Amino acid sequence: xxxPEDRTPLPREFFDRxxxxxxxxLLGRIVVRTTPDGPIVLRLTEVEAYDGPNDPGSHAYRxxxxxxxxxxxxxxxxxxxxxxxxxxxxxxxxxxxxRASGVLLRAGEIVEGAGLVxxxxxxxxxxxxxxxxxxxxxxxLDVDRALDGTDACGAGDTPLRMLTGAxxxxxxxxxxxRTGVAGDGGDGDVHxxxxxxxxxxxxxxxxxxxxxxxxx
DNA sequence: AGTAAGATCCTCT
DNA sequence: GAGGATCTTACTC
Numbered sequence: 001x002x003x004p005e006d007r008t009p010l011p012r013e014f015f016d017r018x019x020x021x022x023x024x025x026l027l028g029r030i031v032v033r034t035t036p037d038g039p040i041v042l043r044l045t046e047v048e049a050y051d052g053p054n055d056p057g058s059h060a061y062r063x064x065x066x067x068x069x070x071x072x073x074x075x076x077x078x079x080x081x082x083x084x085x086x087x088x089x090x091x092x093x094x095x096x097x098x099r100a101s102g103v104l105l106r107a108g109e110i111v112e113g114a115g116l117v118x119x120x121x122x123x124x125x126x127x128x129x130x131x132x133x134x135x136x137x138x139x140x141l142d143v144d145r146a147l148d149g150t151d152a153c154g155a156g157d158t159p160l161r162m163l164t165g166a167x168x169x170x171x172x173x174x175x176x177x178r179t180g181v182a183g184d185g186g187d188g189d190v191h192x193x194x195x196x197x198x199x200x201x202x203x204x205x206x207x208x209x210x211x212x213x214x215x216x
Numbered sequence: 217a218g219t220a221a222g223a224t225c226c227t228c229t
Numbered sequence: 230g231a232g233g234a235t236c237t238t239a240c241t242c
Contacts, residue, residue: 048234057234067227084235085224091234104234123237135235180234207235 002030002041002111002165010162012153015075019094019101023049024173024195026092026103030111030165033141034158040141041112042131043165044105045200048178049193050091052100057181057191060100071100076153078160080138080145087135088144092152092162106134106179106194109202133204168197182209 010029015022026047033040050058052071059068059081070079071093079091079102091102108131110117117130117140124130131137138144143160152162177184178194196203 050234059234062228065228081234082226083233085226085233087235089234106234133235139236178234209234 002163006030006163006165008164010076010153010164012074012076014162015092015094015153016096017094019049019051019099019103020193022092022094023047023103023193024175025167026105027173027195027197028166028168030163031105031108031141032161032163033113033143034160035116035142037116039113040110040116042108042137042141043111044108046107046194046196046203048104048106048181048195049094049191050102050104051191051193052095052102055101055191057178057184058101064100068100070149071102072098073149076151076162078143078147078150078152080143080148082145083135088138089134090138090141090143090147104134105137107132107196107202107204108137109200110140128201132202172198174198176206177208179204179207180209184209 026044029044031042052058052060060071064072070077074097075093077093079093080088082088091104093102095101110130121130121140131140150160152160175192175195177190184190
């Protein structure tokens with residue numbers, strides 16, 4: 001359960017900062033997903049920063065498109081994309097409007113609503129795998145493109161909201177190259193913009209980028 | 217614990 | 230037409 005004092009909503013100003021500053025600050029924060037069947041509450045343990053047009057790894061690197069339009073909007077909104085033909089991943093838009101940067105939510109611990117999540121994540125062999133990985137996290141929270149553009153700092157009824165939670169102590173936060181991003185982890189332009197809580201069992205395993213061979 | 221391959225389709229070139 | 234901010238299953242050690 002979450003302590004009453006940790007249930008304060010994160011204000012929009014929280015997200016209106018450089019994305020590399022916001023990302024580590026999100027560790028330990030709370031995502032509340034309100035579904036018709038009840039709330040699902042998750043504590044963030046792993047995130048990655050993507051800094052808009054300056055970042056070759058970002059979906060916004062080549063400018064605005066129909067898919068990434070939300071990234072160019074105001075901070076505190078949710079950018080959801082569809083990938084590998086079957087999965088969704090979710091980001092929180094950061095920085096000033098137009099900067100097109102965001103934080104990918106990569107993993108977390110389900111602290112409420114585990115029953116609802118287990119029903120949706122049948123392949124998880126234990127509870128720590130329920131939201132261990134960005135697409136697993138999106139599946140656990142029942143997030144798809146229908147929620148693209150949702151305001152996570154909105155008032156009243158919202159499907160998605162961010163709470164202050166209990167931020168991870170600075171000496172527990174680690175950083176390193178981003179997972180599966182070309183350029184990171186190699187000799188080139190490395191961004192150590194993956195952030196996680198040291199020792200937390202819900203943090204996903206690191207996998208470097210590998211170009212996939214095309215079918216013949 | 218590690219490796220490998222297949223699934224599947226949207227987005228942009 | 231190529232490749233992707235991934236996951237699951239199967240198989241090996």
